[in-house]
Amino acid sequence: MNSFSYNKAHDVAEAVADIQEHEGARFIAGGTNLLDLMKENVMKPAHLTDINRLDLADIKENEEGGLTLGALVTNADTAWNERVEQRYPLLSKAILAGASPQLRNMATNGGNLFQRTRCYYFYDTATACNKREPGSGCSAINGINRIHAILGTSEHCIATHPSDMCVALAALDAKVNVTGPNGDRTVEFGDFHRLPGNTPHLDNNISQGELVTSIDLPPSNFTKNVFYLKVRDRQSYAFALVSVAAALDLEGDVIKDIRVAMGGVAHKPWRRREVEESYIGKVASTENFRALAETMLTGAVGFGGNTFKIELAKRAIVRALNEALKSGENL
Amino acid sequence: MTTESAVLEEPVVKKQELPEFELVNLTINGQSFKLKLQPWVSLLDAIREYAGLTGTKKGCDHGQCGACTVLINGKRINSCLTLAVMRDGEAITTIEGLSDGVVNHPLQDAFIEHDAFQCGYCTPGQICSAVGMINEGRANSLEDVQELMSGNICRCGAYNNINAAIMEVKSKMA
Amino acid sequence: MKTQYIGKPVSRVDGLAKVTGSAKYSADFKVEGMLYGYIVSGSIAKGRIISIDTSGAMSLKGVLQVFTHENVSGLPWFSIKYKDMDAPTGSPFRPLHDDKIIYSGQPVALVVAETFELARYAASLVHVSYQEEDFTTDLVKNMDQSYKAPVGKLGYVSPKSRGNADEAFDQAAFKMSGSYQHGAEHHNPMELFSTTAIWENGKLTVYDKTQGVSNCQFYIGNVFGLAYKDVRIISPYVGGAFGSGLRPQYQLFMAVLAALELKRPVKVGLTRQQMFTFGHRPVTLQQLQLSASTDGSLESIKHEAFSETSRFENYTEIIVNWSGTMYNCDNVKLKYELVGLDMYTPVDMRAPGAVTGAHAIESAMDELAYELKMDPLIFRLKNYADEDQTEEKPFSSKELIACYREGAEKFGWTKRSIGPRSMREGNQLIGWGVATAAWDAFQAPARAKALLSIDGKLIVSSGTSDIGTGTYTIMTQIAAESLGLKIEDVTFKLGDTNMPLAPLEGGSWTAASVGAAVKGVCEDVKKKLKKMAVKTKTSPFYDTSSKDIVFDSGIISDVNDSSKSISIVDLMRIAGVNSIEETSTSGPNPINKMKYTFNSHAAVFAEVKVDEDLGIVRVTRVVCAVAAGKILNPKTARSQILGGVVWGISKALEEESKMDHQYGRFMNHNLSEYHVPVNKDINDIEVIFVEEKDDIVNPLGVKGVGEIGIIGVAGAIANAVFHATGVRVRNLPITMDKVLQIAEDDKNQVAV
Ligand SMILES: Cc1cc2nc3c(=O)[nH]c(=O)nc-3n(C[C@H](O)[C@H](O)[C@H](O)COP(=O)(O)OP(=O)(O)OC[C@H]3O[C@@H](n4cnc5c(N)ncnc54)[C@H](O)[C@@H]3O)c2cc1C
Ligand code: SF4
Numbered sequence A: 001m002n003s004f005s006y007n008k009a010h011d012v013a014e015a016v017a018d019i020q021e022h023e024g025a026r027f028i029a030g031g032t033n034l035l036d037l038m039k040e041n042v043m044k045p046a047h048l049t050d051i052n053r054l055d056l057a058d059i060k061e062n063e064e065g066g067l068t069l070g071a072l073v074t075n076a077d078t079a080w081n082e083r084v085e086q087r088y089p090l091l092s093k094a095i096l097a098g099a100s101p102q103l104r105n106m107a108t109n110g111g112n113l114f115q116r117t118r119c120y121y122f123y124d125t126a127t128a129c130n131k132r133e134p135g136s137g138c139s140a141i142n143g144i145n146r147i148h149a150i151l152g153t154s155e156h157c158i159a160t161h162p163s164d165m166c167v168a169l170a171a172l173d174a175k176v177n178v179t180g181p182n183g184d185r186t187v188e189f190g191d192f193h194r195l196p197g198n199t200p201h202l203d204n205n206i207s208q209g210e211l212v213t214s215i216d217l218p219p220s221n222f223t224k225n226v227f228y229l230k231v232r233d234r235q236s237y238a239f240a241l242v243s244v245a246a247a248l249d250l251e252g253d254v255i256k257d258i259r260v261a262m263g264g265v266a267h268k269p270w271r272r273r274e275v276e277e278s279y280i281g282k283v284a285s286t287e288n289f290r291a292l293a294e295t296m297l298t299g300a301v302g303f304g305g306n307t308f309k310i311e312l313a314k315r316a317i318v319r320a321l322n323e324a325l326k327s328g329e330n331l
Numbered sequence B: 001m002t003t004e005s006a007v008l009e010e011p012v013v014k015k016q017e018l019p020e021f022e023l024v025n026l027t028i029n030g031q032s033f034k035l036k037l038q039p040w041v042s043l044l045d046a047i048r049e050y051a052g053l054t055g056t057k058k059g060c061d062h063g064q065c066g067a068c069t070v071l072i073n074g075k076r077i078n079s080c081l082t083l084a085v086m087r088d089g090e091a092i093t094t095i096e097g098l099s100d101g102v103v104n105h106p107l108q109d110a111f112i113e114h115d116a117f118q119c120g121y122c123t124p125g126q127i128c129s130a131v132g133m134i135n136e137g138r139a140n141s142l143e144d145v146q147e148l149m150s151g152n153i154c155r156c157g158a159y160n161n162i163n164a165a166i167m168e169v170k171s172k173m174a
Numbered sequence C: 001m002k003t004q005y006i007g008k009p010v011s012r013v014d015g016l017a018k019v020t021g022s023a024k025y026s027a028d029f030k031v032e033g034m035l036y037g038y039i040v041s042g043s044i045a046k047g048r049i050i051s052i053d054t055s056g057a058m059s060l061k062g063v064l065q066v067f068t069h070e071n072v073s074g075l076p077w078f079s080i081k082y083k084d085m086d087a088p089t090g091s092p093f094r095p096l097h098d099d100k101i102i103y104s105g106q107p108v109a110l111v112v113a114e115t116f117e118l119a120r121y122a123a124s125l126v127h128v129s130y131q132e133e134d135f136t137t138d139l140v141k142n143m144d145q146s147y148k149a150p151v152g153k154l155g156y157v158s159p160k161s162r163g164n165a166d167e168a169f170d171q172a173a174f175k176m177s178g179s180y181q182h183g184a185e186h187h188n189p190m191e192l193f194s195t196t197a198i199w200e201n202g203k204l205t206v207y208d209k210t211q212g213v214s215n216c217q218f219y220i221g222n223v224f225g226l227a228y229k230d231v232r233i234i235s236p237y238v239g240g241a242f243g244s245g246l247r248p249q250y251q252l253f254m255a256v257l258a259a260l261e262l263k264r265p266v267k268v269g270l271t272r273q274q275m276f277t278f279g280h281r282p283v284t285l286q287q288l289q290l291s292a293s294t295d296g297s298l299e300s301i302k303h304e305a306f307s308e309t310s311r312f313e314n315y316t317e318i319i320v321n322w323s324g325t326m327y328n329c330d331n332v333k334l335k336y337e338l339v340g341l342d343m344y345t346p347v348d349m350r351a352p353g354a355v356t357g358a359h360a361i362e363s364a365m366d367e368l369a370y371e372l373k374m375d376p377l378i379f380r381l382k383n384y385a386d387e388d389q390t391e392e393k394p395f396s397s398k399e400l401i402a403c404y405r406e407g408a409e410k411f412g413w414t415k416r417s418i419g420p421r422s423m424r425e426g427n428q429l430i431g432w433g434v435a436t437a438a439w440d441a442f443q444a445p446a447r448a449k450a451l452l453s454i455d456g457k458l459i460v461s462s463g464t465s466d467i468g469t470g471t472y473t474i475m476t477q478i479a480a481e482s483l484g485l486k487i488e489d490v491t492f493k494l495g496d497t498n499m500p501l502a503p504l505e506g507g508s509w510t511a512a513s514v515g516a517a518v519k520g521v522c523e524d525v526k527k528k529l530k531k532m533a534v535k536t537k538t539s540p541f542y543d544t545s546s547k548d549i550v551f552d553s554g555i556i557s558d559v560n561d562s563s564k565s566i567s568i569v570d571l572m573r574i575a576g577v578n579s580i581e582e583t584s585t586s587g588p589n590p591i592n593k594m595k596y597t598f599n600s601h602a603a604v605f606a607e608v609k610v611d612e613d614l615g616i617v618r619v620t621r622v623v624c625a626v627a628a629g630k631i632l633n634p635k636t637a638r639s640q641i642l643g644g645v646v647w648g649i650s651k652a653l654e655e656e657s658k659m660d661h662q663y664g665r666f667m668n669h670n671l672s673e674y675h676v677p678v679n680k681d682i683n684d685i686e687v688i689f690v691e692e693k694d695d696i697v698n699p700l701g702v703k704g705v706g707e708i709g710i711i712g713v714a715g716a717i718a719n720a721v722f723h724a725t726g727v728r729v730r731n732l733p734i735t736m737d738k739v740l741q742i743a744e745d746d747k748n749q750v751a752v
């Protein structure tokens, strides 16, 4: 861990000003990702702006009729919030599938969006990694890549975004509210994270001085037939090889609306609205789910160790949708 | 939409200055500690090396094992992934705070009775985690306990006994 | 005798210390003026260090020294001085010895500073430039380099073949061939290795994490040229080790080096990443060919194993020999070879060798049973070995049939339908598998000291260790029972070179070895007390025969006349004796060892549920029936077996250190990506100890339970996965991609 200076900010303005004032500064919220990476010398901020005292720790009703999740609400408090459990069970389930109870008590909603890849090489400064050190090369492409991406990769990086929460947020059409030196803006969830392309060092479209203040969830009809499937190498406390956030809004057995987002397969949560839309009005059946899954995976490329994920992801989509279908029956 | 940004380029650390000391007030097990710490001291190291309470263990220092679990205002967290300065003014309970020297927490006795450990290294974390879990009130079955205790690795593999101890205490409390 | 503790489920005597946080592990000792060391790990697999720039680190206020090969001198040149008691043949790694890099992650510098954080930061400022050389770390690609495993490592014996297996195989009616692959594994005890060294008045005191304090004393004495008597190693609690603490690890060297140089106490701890830089269970490839006649009698067993080792030491373990003793078979051909690679030497890891070999032979037995269309349990019973055919000796005891019987009954084995994919629950395929396990029951010489004081309290000590195995507890039980004392009046101490010498704690031999010494020394004290009873004039036993004297709860009485009695305390008082001190040595009986084979056994039954679409395997039930002689404490012994089963599940489904051969480096070097089971992975585990009486193996009749629990588990699970899915996954760990047969470059998993 490098040497850094530290300030506690007391309000949003102070936080934004503090980060401007210090070169190489970062916000620190729960610290569960940043401190991990600082101890590995992967991230070396010269200054930390502690945002934990900011008044961003509430879950509120928003004007649209949905909920607004404060950036500093912990993952645990979000998942176990009664309104979230009732109105956004998919989000609740996704969060609870991630990390551990202790980590969820620390991890914040804002921080979760920014968590970085778990690529082995990114974490190990003895190896080449374009994300950590642009231009040094990508060790994973010809290396150990069981946990790596199969969609939206580039020759420069095949890392995945490891979040579970973000997969559900993507499925639910969340929006992220950001404030910064140039004022406030709102970012559609699909535009929040990036694909690696030529700039694998950039995870997202938020600049360093910008602070996420909250996440808006629009009102949602996906309250019954939802399922979050996380496929991983152990039953808990492990990152996803493939995860699927599946949600169905049904009329009888006909799909009124459908959401499918995948985690563990790309540099960002993977969702294709046009594919979802093409199933609206169709019957919710295994055959249709399989066909949808095939389309979702078009263009998928494996790198050896992770090639199995292509087939696995398809099966996971089918399973998650079938479980979503079933979960409505139990209610 | 994109803001052209260089978000994740790591700043070059130019200065070799060391972090400044700050006064950090921690209440650990009801006792107040005024520690002069640099911000790079984790809460775990503050508890162990600066406050001298070595019951809390370091198993990975990266949030991957749960050995460092302590309770902050009754909530369980991994003390290795938070800085002591970030916890200024907070009330922390460690394994040493669960027993008053005469009377143990029921979980402590149940752990002994059920042989819920072997080497004992994960045990302080397991017990603090179980206390935190019980406070959360979400574990209603053995299956829930298995999931909600999965943030604490026991390499000796004492899980069945850990769960038996927890289930017994839970049933007595109910 | 009424006082009875042996065989009782006594709760751990160190339990209170462990649940209250007062048990002190090696990193928990804080000494006035202590400095902190942080190790810089090398980044290349092979080559030379051209330069090390320590100026950035040294310029920081509070950094005392950066030790590198350039400034460490005066240490012995000859590598023999670095040999420890568990070293294989070859020449041991010497930290900071010269500019040579021989494996990735090799320690290249030690930064010592006033605080841990400062040392860590300064370590990040140490810049090392290397000249890289070609290296190779891939066993599979270097099979042509294999050589016969040499003897010389403690406990290793070369495999012995018999009969003519090739011919028998060619002629047999039923046969199977298969190759099995095991990935590398690291022990990863929860406790990080850590050492605190204090150099004071010409004496060195060291708090270390180790499975053998005397091994560390020996090593440090030799390396640093200190008299053994001036080196004291203390290790009262060990947070797991599983073999990783058998050899002194490099943080010990580092802490001592710095403490001697800087003349201040120094603590050096490893990071979790560094826990992947000093020895592992080796990658192993095995070939099995078995054949049987139409009635299911084994005709031949051919078992070959190839394991990786470093280029500097020949790590050997017993993998294939087990196939010569497990089943009755006249034609056995065994082979075990090593391949030297550019990596650190592997080190013994829980049930070394046996767990690797057993998975292969037990899977192969299952495969052949299917060829024969025979129930795999009946097939095993059909080929039961009544004697050790390799050594042509009887077993001192072998209750394996009882293990099969009691295990099968508990498990409900008879309800199993034989065909693969014949049992299911919705989309979960259910499979049941069985496997056998065997392990050696060792005993080594050990010493113990007893001190009985006038208050009736007994302190027994021996320089052994308790790595979670329950040593504290069972030795207390043995001492209390041997001397007829209440257990509260007995304290057992361990983990200190000031105590009498005990062997390394490993291989499940501590209960037998140290237990015998404890029993022996208590018998000696008893003799003294008896003598005192008949020689002291005011004693009720004065001038009577000592053979009628019995001890119970601290009271000495006449076996025929209970009114004639005196407490030990009173006897010592009237005899004017303040304390009785005895030291005694016990060792194995060499004649018995020559005449018999000493093995513990187990039968493991496993149930798996496999998700038909996703390939996810869950182990829902395990029954492990163990025959391990006398069980000293069923509570702690059960925990040992539970732990072994958890390790077996881990080996079967989760654990693997992934080496990137581009770098020659293990890449998943953390507990997030190196998977070991979490709570949710573990379900029902039933442990059965079958009755096994053995007066031959050792005076206590114990065989040890540290390893036997893990050995059969991976085989039983692999067999259960086959039964569930019809896919024979021969490469461990069994991950979903292999089960679904969608893993790339993976031709070794076969479906029927
Ligand atoms: C062992 C382990 C296992 C895990 N497993 C999972 C898992 O299975 N699934 C999963 O989804 N996650 C998992 N996580 C990741 C965890 O969810 C994230 O670390 C956590 O959500 C990050 O939140 P934080 O508040 O701690 O972020 P911090 O570490 O405080 O910050 C992370 C980054 O976000 C920035 N940041 C934080 N808040 C803001 C804000 N409001 N505005 C702008 N920037 C901000 C910081 O500057 C920093 O760069 C795991 C973590 C660990 C250590
Ligand atoms: S996949 Fe991306 S993060 Fe991983 S090594 Fe390649 S560039 Fe780095």
Ligand code: FES
Pocket (backbone or CB within 6 Å): B057, B058, B059, B060, B061, B062, B063, B064, B065, B066, B067, B068, B069, B078, B079, B080, B081
């Ligand atoms: S030490 Fe904190 S989780 Fe492992």
Ligand code: FES
Pocket (backbone or CB within 6 Å): B116, B117, B118, B119, B120, B121, B122, B123, B153, B154, B155, B156, B157, B158, C190, C239, C240, C468
């Ligand atoms: S008791 Fe040893 S790690 Fe849990």
